[in-house]
Amino acid sequence: MDLRVAGIVKESVVDGPGFRYVVFAQGCTHGCKGCHNPDTHDLNGGYTIKTDDVVADILSQAHIDGVTFSGGEPFLQPEAFTLIGEKLKEKNIHIVCYSGFTFETLLASSNEKVKRLLGMTDMLIDGPYMEEYKDLSLTYRGSRNQRIVDVHASLDAEQAVLEKLYREAS
Numbered sequence: 001m002d003l004r005v006a007g008i009v010k011e012s013v014v015d016g017p018g019f020r021y022v023v024f025a026q027g028c029t030h031g032c033k034g035c036h037n038p039d040t041h042d043l044n045g046g047y048t049i050k051t052d053d054v055v056a057d058i059l060s061q062a063h064i065d066g067v068t069f070s071g072g073e074p075f076l077q078p079e080a081f082t083l084i085g086e087k088l089k090e091k092n093i094h095i096v097c098y099s100g101f102t103f104e105t106l107l108a109s110s111n112e113k114v115k116r117l118l119g120m121t122d123m124l125i126d127g128p129y130m131e132e133y134k135d136l137s138l139t140y141r142g143s144r145n146q147r148i149v150d151v152h153a154s155l156d157a158e159q160a161v162l163e164k165l166y167r168e169a170s
């Protein structure tokens with residue numbers, strides 16, 4: 001299946017724990033004021049790549065600690081990211097997903113593909129970028145309203161549970 005991406009970074013240390021393979025989704029409708037990645041907004045921009053090719057490239061990387069889906073907005077392409085995520089979970093690979101939607105909005109979605117993508121995400125960095133809450137000292141986030149959500153604990157609790165390691169920094 002085709003996935004529309006803005007780009008791929010094969011080794012990042014700023015998009016989640018450890019060394020991460022990062023897939024930047026193309027397309028975002030949140031329109032956050034002060035967004036640092038306006039080139040990723042156009043739903044028809046970027047380029048397409050086959051999900052199987054993304055998976056093969058990820059699995060060929062020997063030194064990564066996990067994979068991050070960033071953007072743009074990954075949850076606008078839930079089917080393609082779910083296809084990739086399912087293959088990664090077969091190998092027990094840790095998945096971080098960024099979203100301008102909150103955990104609560106994703107959880108309440110009537111789109112089963114959105115729920116499947118949420119369910120295979122280990123760590124969700126959620127919420128829109130809000131310029132008034134900009135804070136350069138935050139781990140993995142740009143503004144203080146954004147959270148680092150432990151998705152599995154949150155699904156069990158049916159409410160957002162923050163990742164233990166980063167609670168103090170929130």
Ligand code: SF4
Nearest residue numbers: 028032035072100129
């Ligand atoms: S969700 Fe992210 S990519 Fe989309 S407008 Fe907001 S900051 Fe930019």
